[in-house]
Amino acid sequence: MNENDRKMISELGVDILVCNAAIGDSGSIAEISVYCATKSALDCFGICLRQEMKLLNKLDKTNIEVCLVEPGAYATGFNAQNNAKKYEWMYTHSYFAKYAEKIRAFEKKMWSFLEQKKLDSAVKLYVKAVTAKHPKARYSCPWWQAMLVQIGRIFGL
Numbered sequence: 336m337n338e339n340d341r342k343m344i345s346e347l348g349v350d351i352l353v354c355n356a357a358i359g360d361s362g363s364i365a366e367i368s369v370y371c372a373t374k375s376a377l378d379c380f381g382i383c384l385r386q387e388m389k390l391l392n393k394l395d396k397t398n399i400e401v402c403l404v405e406p407g408a409y410a411t412g413f414n415a416q417n418n419a420k421k422y423e424w425m426y427t428h429s430y431f432a433k434y435a436e437k438i439r440a441f442e443k444k445m446w447s448f449l450e451q452k453k454l455d456s457a458v459k460l461y462v463k464a465v466t467a468k469h470p471k472a473r474y475s476c477p478w479w480q481a482m483l484v485q486i487g488r489i490f491g492l
Contacts, residue, residue, distance in 0.1 A: 354381030358407040402470040407480030
């Protein structure tokens with residue numbers, strides 16, 4: 336973080352910087368590799384920035400906290416639109432063209448199971464993150480998706 340960044344944060348009165356990562360950032364999900372890669376990079380950036388701010392807070396007597404908020408799959412329409420767009424090119428310009436219908440059917444079932452219908456838990460999590468006196472490094476929701484990701488990490492998935 337350079338001097339201009341610190342000045343801007345100071346002028347804005349920011350005490351907590353929230354990085355919007357994703358629960359599945361370290362996982363790999365077929366057909367959304369670029370999304371997974373960017374969320375994984377954001378996760379790493381957020382943790383590194385948190386460490387830098389802890390050092391800066393000690394040296395410069397600032398009080399800037401950094402945390403990651405990791406929402407899981409929610410029924411916001413993003414996944415549906417992203418998937419629909421993918422199939423526009425998959426039928427003709429992909430190694431998966433002859434399997435596109437099978438993949439589409441599988442993904443429809445997967446998202447139907449995974450996507451949390453109500454956003455309440457995500458909203459509560461963001462409020463908790465930005466109002467905490469000393470925020471945790473990570474906030475993840477919904478709890479059952481966070482648990483599945485942790486189990487997958489244990490087994491190297």
